[in-house]
């Protein structure tokens with residue numbers, strides 16, 4: 185079995201880090217996570233007997249954002265070199281180094297050179313997204329070209345964008361996120377009613393929106409849609425990770441302005457997402473730009489819930505519109521409200537979409553299959 189060190193710049197629980205923790209927990213002992221800063225994923229792995237390697241990236245490196253200028257990137261360079269040196273010493277114990285984020289790519293590339301280990305970049309982002317500054321995109325593509333042996337992408341669309349931006353097609357391999365199909369057992373009307381009561385929710389139909397609070401995830405579009413619907417209540421589940429506190433404040437103000445304080449609950453970051461999903465009548469996904477993959481979409485489908493999601497990116501590879509869920513155009517609150525309303529007022533349709541969706545994603549996105557795909561990738565890279 186090829187051993188590997190999977191490196192993320194953050195231990196916060198974003199989707200990319202959840203992908204990493206899931207495969208490390210389910211994979212062989214020779215796979216280990218490494219984080220360059222702390223967060224909830226660190227405790228989670230430690231509690232399951234797979235403590236990650238912790239290295240410390242400096243503040244300047246961590247302050248690099250997807251839209252960073254040349255100056256910020258250069259100021260981060262010294263930090264990158266310092267942590268790359270530490271990483272190269274740890275990397276010698278593994279056959280392959282995997283960079284699980286763009287920031288980690290810069291560090292891992294240097295560490296791979298210093299340690300003589302092959303590098304795999306696990307790309308979780310659509311690099312043509314205008315939110316990435318041109319310099320950031322060019323730098324990561326150049327590093328991938330020069331240092332990465334293979335590039336694992338989380339969807340066909342992520343791969344297509346990488347190639348369109350100038351990435352080498354022959355390095356690309358698709359590795360979808362995978363999930364434990366036991367989530368499918370969670371939908372139990374009795375438990376759902378108890379959880380709703382605990383949360384102080386009323387009997388009205390419940391719509392759930394799950395994901396970190398960030399403008400591109402479109403929580404503001406969701407609020408507009410809920411405001412246009414009558415007799416429904418909603419939960420917004422997720423924290424303002426990665427410096428999005430201002431956006432959180434703005435959507436809370438928006439909810440009050442729209443008179444939604446009694447109908448919409450902000451639950452913050454939760455570790456019982458599957459249970460909460462199972463307690464809803466329908467789950468929405470509202471990203472306003474192409475979602476690279478969309479874990480929350482698969483998770484909701486696995487929990488047997490009907491899903492309305494915005495089309496584009498990996499979501500279009502997950503949902504077959506009208507068969508396993510409904511797709512709506514991004515940023516269109518009226519279309520979102522209409523699709524959610526249609527599901528709530530047609531229980532037979534809701535049931536058909538939920539059942540077909542659950543069967544389809546349980547077959548296509550199992551954690552077992554993802555671990556198998558990662559093993560194949562690692563042996564090819566080694």
Ligand code: UDP
Pocket residue numbers: 197198199200202394395396421422423452453454455457477478479480481483
């Ligand atoms: N999530 C969570 N708690 C929350 C909100 C989200 O654990 O309060 C998880 C969610 O279950 C999913 C991940 O965060 O596994 C988000 O991944 P996704 O791919 O949907 O979006 P990302 O944040 O990676 O862009």
Ligand code: GLC
Pocket residue numbers: 198199200203308309338361475476477478479480
């Ligand atoms: C990124 C993407 C998300 C994807 C996740 C796991 O965070 O934004 O769409 O599901 O990685 O691959």
